[in-house]
Amino acid sequence: MDSIKQIVAQTGLVDLKYLNTPEGEMYLQIAVASVAVGVALALYLATASTSQPKKVLETPELTLSTTEPHAMLPTITDWHPMKLVDKTALSHNTNLYKFDIPRPTGHVKGIHPEPVLGLPIGQHISVSAEIDGKNIVRSYTPTTLDGEDPGRFHLLVKAYEKGNISRYLSLLTVGQEVKVKGPKGKFVYHRDLADHFLMIAGGTGITPMYQIIKASLADDKDTTQLRLIYANVNEDDIPFVSSAQGVGRSTGSLERSVASLCKHTLSLVMYQDHALIPGWAFFAQYVLNNAPAGWTGGQGFITRDMIESHMPSGGVGARGKVLMCGPPPMMNAMKGHLDALGYPKPNTISKLDDQVFLF
Template sequence: MALKAVLASFALAAPSYYAAQRGILPHIPFDKLSSLALVVNHASGTPGSPFFRGFTIATVLSSIAFAVVGKELAKFTHVEEGFGRYPPYRQARPRVAPANPHLSKGFLDAKDYKPLKVSKITKLSPNVFRYTFALPAPRDVIGLPIGQHVAIKATIDGKIVTRSYTPTSNNIDIGVLELVIKIYPDGALTGKYFASLRVGDEVLFRGPKGAMKYTAGYCKHIGMIAGGTGITPMFSLIRAICEDPRDTTSISLVYANRTEDDILLRSELETFARRYPQNFEVWFMLDNPPAGWQGGSGFVTRNVMKERLPAAGPDTKIMLCGPPGMIGAAKKGLVELGFKEPGAVGKMGDDIFCF
């Protein structure tokens, strides 16, 4: 009985998760342990010593108890099959966010003009063309951050003329640079230069240029007001946001033109609005709408901006690009709606950013 008490005390002293092992006590054959102790003591030359008989029994019981406890402990340290095939020093690699392809350097040089050859000219409407330029190597990229633009230089009538344009292509479009250009007969660079370009001709480019350098997380809501060819910088942002599944920014665009034929990139804009309704919505406005026109008409007034653009707030930005008269009126209306008026030099952090 004293032996059972000792074993019970041993089990109680063990950690709580081994307490279940106290259930083994009723199954230990104590009568046989006494006989075993006599055999062991006889072999050791001390058959009549109670001390050595008790010591032997305690040793045997300790061995049994530790064997059972060890077996249970192994269950806690057991690792699912498969992991043990790897060395213990092998650690899982931390997940690293993929690099932003729009920030990669490429063909463009911010200081020097570099030539590119026209590889294709596509007529989009009677006076709108898409010019595709081949980069030096098929795997090259433009190297133009989203929201920035390029400068083009040409000699016209003996004078050097430069103009800024925003490509409709980006770093995802390897091997090419694309511009959508509206030809104005009296335009210094469009009517007298782009109108006469042919496949194989070289055009000089420099960049990137501009204060805007968009990355995901810039803000939650973007309102855009564009007029005529002012849609091209907006389009670069719209495309980048819609094509990035990680970018949850919402965009509301008001795009104004004189006639329906003047709407640039209309099919592309409507496609983005249809495919990515959670990111983008567009409202077309015309000065001279045709019969049955479903969009807006007239000027982009304060009421139009209030209805179609996100409200002023810390997570809202407004972007403008178009004719000077439209931009001036839009700024005034936006300030009345609670947006802070921008300074003379545009900054990315402005409530109202002008391209």
């Protein structure tokens, strides 16, 4: 300590006599401690600045279950390449695309279940492609439920002349890939969400409705009443069976429950062209702008009266929701009808607890 006193005294800042007093020694001890802390901090910062950055943790090895299928979307990476394995024309401008879900590392066919997307009912995926040097992304709802077509998912997409991703998909050939990401969306369906769903869809806006309908009808504990009004321009635009129809809920049988929904995979079960039969779990009314001769469904545009006829018996105050998806002009017209019937205006971005939800 005496040598430190001599060094400090030589600076001329503090007199040596003062440093030899008890107060001076205390001052010196505090000063030395402060310098030590400063040096330690400087050494730490210097070491940190020259050290190598921490490595990002390696992707952990997957532990695959032999009973539960691996869900691809919520895990490991953002974008997943999905290979097109089948493409079927359903109308002059609408195709059904079937994509393989890649098997994760360690998957053994026959031992591990085929992978699934892991997409909650009512949510959608993003599809990305590079078009004219730009990365374009669009959202689509698969028409399949997880595990319905093991190891695959289906997309129903209408191609537009000026569309980006829709036209890109229409030009795809079997074996080519697209990039997929998800889940995305604010709507997640479960059996206790509402007692009644009034669904209004136009064109390929049917896809989120179709997914919800299938999930509900496949669940024998689901008592939700489903009512669909589905609009198209021409009969050829409908990738589903025409006219109005209804079905009951068939316990434990997805195939029988949804057998009236889609003509490219399933056959028609029942027609109901007039009054709604009480107790039917699902009822659909088809509407065409250009109705052909003999058409028994709705004609022209969806009207306020059509919507009112499919509302729950308790009206707006009942425990029901309105779900809508379709072209913007159509959706704007539907908002006007719903407002006239007393429904609340939908939010700019719909939330799950909204009574009127716009996909």
